[in-house]
Amino acid sequence: MSRATTDFRARYGPWAVVAGASEGLGAEYATQLAAKGLNLVLIARRKELLDNLSIQLAKDYTVEVRTLELDLASDDIGTQVEAATRDIEVGLLIYNAATVVIGSFFEISLQTHLNELAVNCRAPMTLAYLLGQHMLKRKRGGIVLMSSLSASQGSPLIANYTATKAYNRLLAESLWDELRTQGIDVLACAPAVVSTPRAQESTPDSGTVSSTALPPRAVAAETLAALGKQPIIIPGRGNRLANLVIQRILPHKMAIQIMGRVMRSTYQKS
16 A cells, blocks of 8 residues: 555544535545555445445445435435444545536426525535534534536526535635645535446437536546645536636636527537
8 A cells, every 4th residue: 555545544534524425426436546555435425326325335446335325306315325334434525426407597496496505505514513513523524515617607597506516615725724724625516527337318419418528537546646735626627727717718708608509509409
């Protein structure tokens, strides 16, 4: 085991919680953390996928893996996660789970919007609060919250999702400054499109994501490398350049309108 891997485990181990770990980016986070020697608590709704991943990671990396089948929109997520981690020392939380509903705001039911808020905002805040308290007592640990490049400006057809991702970004950035002198590293990850099964399912017609989509492996690697060094990471050089143009060069009104045209051309084809 390399010195860098040993240092990572010492700072963020011995256990990590990965929420939204059944496939795609969450599974990649779990794999890379296992490779660094961290034991894992994997959380998601799909038990079969979780169980298969846990067996593979335990076999490949000789780490302990627990699974927790859980709907992260549930009111009792805090109670369930605390019960599942009561006897272990969690040094890292990665909240990767998210719900995204695409469509005009008023064509989506209020209950669907509220569910999106529960998974994307209430759950990460709850887990960051509960697990972060223990990290604070130990004066070490890490928290990664997933935002989105779309949260840099309003994004029509994903209005509520965009707002939830802005919440995660601002929460992580705020906690980064609050906790950085107390041994706890907090990071917001704001990717653009990631090539995951969920992204493919949500793409109409071809079912294939954009050629510019980043592979989960690259997003997870960049994020874990940035933890402890900065408050936010935008994975991918091209995405960082695009964000620079959107934030520093284009008028904000124009950025919103461009995002609207892109979303409509993708999801409202006649």
